[in-house]
Amino acid sequence: MVAQVSPSTYEAKTQEIALEILKATQDKKRSFFGQLQDQMRWDDKLMDWAMASPGLRVQLFRFIDCLPAL
Structure with a gap:
């Protein structure tokens, strides 16, 4: 049986993840994404x-071209 989840739940979670990624990319000095x-x-x-x-x-x-042969 498949659990029924409303599309708004997926949308909210997707936006939450996107905001976390955006915040991580804006912090250049400490973040992996910034580096x-x-x-x-x-x-x-x-x-x-x-x-x-x-x-x-x-x-x-x-x-x-020749690097792999070396």
Whole structure:
């Protein structure tokens, strides 16, 4: 037998979880999510810099291609 739960109960719990996640992402100094967000920004900047230089881009892709063989 399946328990009947009203949709409003699911909605309330979903919003509660979403608010907890939002609060965790806004506290950058202590939260894992804040650290992950900072790391992603750094990675994006590094990737943009590497892709701006055609010579560096080619060498990076060559390195990535041969890395598993090493």
